[in-house]
Structures are given as C-alpha cells and as structure tokens.
Amino acid sequence: MSPNETLTPSAPASGFARAAGAPSVTAIVTDGENVLSGPTTVPSQGDAMPAWMARPAGQHDALPVVIVVQEIFGVHEHIQDLCRRLAKVGYLAIAPELYFRQGDPAHYDDVGTLLTELVSKVPDSQVLSDLDHTAYFAATQGGDLRRLAITGFCWGGRISWLYAAHNPQLRAAAWYGKLTGDKTLTMPKHPVDVATQLTAPVLGLYGAQDKSIPLETIETMRQALRAANADAEIVVYPEAGHAFNADYRPSYHAPSAQDGWQRMLAWFARFGVK
Template sequence: MSNFKQDFDSLAGKTSLSDDVDRRTFLKAALGTGFAAAVMPVTAQTVIKTDTAGLTAGSLEIQANGLSVPAYRSQPEGKTNLPVVLVVSEIFGVHEHIADITRRFAKLGYLAIAPDLFVREGNPAAFASIPELYKNVISKVPDDQVLGDLDACVVWAKENGGNVDKLAITGFCWGGRITWLYASHNPKVKAAAAWYGSLVGEKSELMPKQAVEIAPSLKVPVLGLYGAKDQGITQDHVAQMKAALAKGNSKSEIVVYPNSGHAFNADYRPSYVEADAKDGWKRTLAWFKAHGVS
C-alpha cells in the first residue's frame, strides 16, 4: 500500500493533476496496478491473481465525448467475435482487483473492459479517506456522463474484436448501481450482474434516478448480489427493489447472502467472504450464459 502511495507521489510530482497531459500519463501508468489510500485497510495481498498468459491485457484509451478515457481491458489473444462484458469499478477506481476481474473474464473467452469513469473529476488514488474521495470526486460524477462513457466502450469493443450482440455488464458497489442504470439505458445489453449496488437514495441533478425507480420498466435481466449484513444497503432496500421488479417483466433476480456484508467479493479487503464471492461469480457466469452472453 505504501509503495503505491510512493509511486503516486513520484508520478504526479507531488503537484496537481489538473494538467491533462500529466494526469493522462499518471493514469496510464497506474491503471490497474494498486489501491487508493482511501480503501485502507487492505489484506496483505489479493486472494485471486490472474496472469496474462494467452491474453492481450493492459491499459488503453477510448474516445468518449471528446475525451480520451483510460481503461483496462483483457481479451483472448488473437481472437475475435468475443462476447463483451463491461466491468464497472467501486468508488476506488480501476485498481488491481478490478483489472484482475477483467482477466478472469478474458480467460473464459470474453473481451472485458473496465473504464476509468472518474477521469474528468479526479483520481481516487489522491485521497486518503472515503469522505474526502466522495466529496471531491464521486459526488461530482453525472450519471449521464458515465452512461455515455460506457456507450463509448461498447463502440470500441465492436471495433476491436468484440461481438456486441453478446453484451453484458457487471459492477461493484458504486458500479453495482451503475449496472442497474446501464441495463435500463442500453437495451442491447443481454444480461447484467450488480454486486451490492445501492438501490434507493436521494436524487439530485447529477443522479436523477435510483435503481428502484427504473426497476418496473427494466427489460434487461439483472442478477443482484447482496449481503444480508450490509449496513448501507439494508434488507428493507432490497425488499423495496424486489417489489419494484415484481411490477415489471425483466425476469431479474436478487440473491441475498446471509453471512455477508458489503463488498464480500473484494478479495483485497477484510470484508471478503470467500464462499459467497465464489458462489456469486459462479452465478454471474451462469446468468450470462443463460441469457446468451458466453
């Protein structure tokens, strides 16, 4: 953890990252390589480490609304016509764990892309606490901007070996909420898996809708994976979402793990629950396959 902070200071020159060139240089070097200070504490090392043998994997830039958006992508080397999965990070950005998830998908034959959806507002690695990170970055990110950046990733995938007729999305925490929203936004998505993404909450100009509001009109089947011990996303919230989904016909499902709290798939944090994380991963793959994304 301290080594990544030292790398950050070195790359950023301990100055502001407001300059586009310096920021892009930093992001290209840091994307998928470490953890933001705000994620403390972390375990000694991640539980799952996926190599790049047989893969084309690493950072790149995707053009979205006039900006080069950094992303980490993994795909089987030399293969085309690949099913595509968008991977949406937590508030901590595209760090080593998120990059590893793209590699896990790629080992199974997917083209997986995890974009830096905070690139315009700031870098999660620059903040030492979650409140600071939320105030300075996350609270300033418009939903419409995020959905547009994900659309750009789909365009890139179509041009680089992906079969976007087999399109899925998955996300974690902040990215879990975005997963619900993107499934509503893009009817071309065949399946989605939202890991402990928020379901209800206050609306704002930047966040005009919550997942529970789009649930009745949702067409894309979404698998929601939640922990019964999650103190932020309560079982009351889950019950509200189930009731809202029952009003529609998306055939979405929600699975609640009795022994887990929030972030039970985050294998670099103490919140990790191995049995439930493995079950959630298995269910996600089966969900995608059942809906034609494999």
C-alpha cells in the same frame, strides 16, 4: 488497427487504491497466461477516456463483451484483476475510468473525502454515455455487441442497474449496488426508479449483513421488480456484508463471492452472452 495493438501479455498492475486501505492477504492475483491485458483509451464525448482491457490471447473471432464498472476507488488493481479473470474464461473485458473528467481516485487517502470531493460530482448521464462509447470501442477491438454484458460493484453495481434500463443492446447485468437513495442533480434516479424500464435481465447479488444496502431496500427493489414483471433475480447471502467480493479488503467473504462469480457466469451464459 489490430484489436491487440495496445495490449501486452501479463501487463503490470497499477496497484491498489490508497483510500481502500492496505490490501488484505486474501487479495487474488490472476496470472496473465493466455491473456492480453493493459491500459487503453476510449474515444468518448470528445475526450480520450482511460480504460483497462483484457482479452484471451490468440483468439481472433468476435468475443463476448463484459463492461466492468469500478467501485468508488476507480480502475485499480482489483478491477484490472477482475478483467483478467473474465478474459481467462473467454470474454473481452473492459473497465473504463469513469471519473477521469472530475479527478483521479488514486489521489485520495480516505473514503469520505473521495466520496464528497470526487464521486458525488460525477453525473449519471455522463457515466451512461461513457459506457455507450465503451461498448462501441469494444466492438472495434474484436468484441461482439450482440453479446454484451455489464457487471459492477458497489458504486458500479448501481450503475449496472441503470445501464440495464439505458442500453437496449445489453443482454445481461450482474452483481451488487445501491438500490435506493436521495435524488440529486447528478443522481436523479436509482435502480428502484427504473425497474419498469429494464430491457436486460439483471442478477443482483447482495449481503444480508450489508449496512450500506439494508435488507429493507432489497425488499423494496424486489417488490418493484415484481410489479414491473421484470426479468431479474436477487440472491442474498446471509453471512456476507458490504463489498463481499472485494478480495483485497477485510470485507471479503470467500464462499459468497465464489458462489456469486459462478452465478454471474451462468447468468451471462443463460442470456446468450457466452
């Protein structure tokens, strides 16, 4: 199968998630020039998992791979655009729909209902296995698993920390996500619990004004990382709040987001992903 078979130039966007509210005027739309992108399906655990993939057009050498892990809102237009941005700078980027067995986040109108009726029912163990299959699929599409990274935002950032302790092939991870919390059957561990098990270097990018991820939990994570002698770095932006990279939301803080994006790219390059 050709690695470009399911992708088309400038594939149309699927829209923003309703539960996230009306998109802000700051929403970034990345053009599809020299990018192949579109929906695809990933064989995983006996199912066909929907995903969005983007890659540079006209490049046939093995590409570095970045798995992009969704926010609670699923793989909507913002996540698809992040994939296009990564493809623009030479990555094969793929974002799997990690809730697909439990439901569709596009069907929800508010965050509270989305969290209680869908997100809370998605087991971490299922997600980590689906991410493994996503990586294997990327390799069949021209990806180089010797250069594998992951990035995630909010819900996806927590998952990225966990994946950095799960897959020894992973070279690097980056961005923000919850670090501590109550343990449940679906979420038996949090990033602070796996600090000693990290096998990939992690760059944490956080906002000092984030009420969902308080500064004291960031300090707790820093202490755990120091105690584990883990290869990780945490940067805190003084003026940024929750979801500061989400350019389609009022929470967007452009200076912090732009600096974080460049730090992420440099982090990936530093650890041999690019």
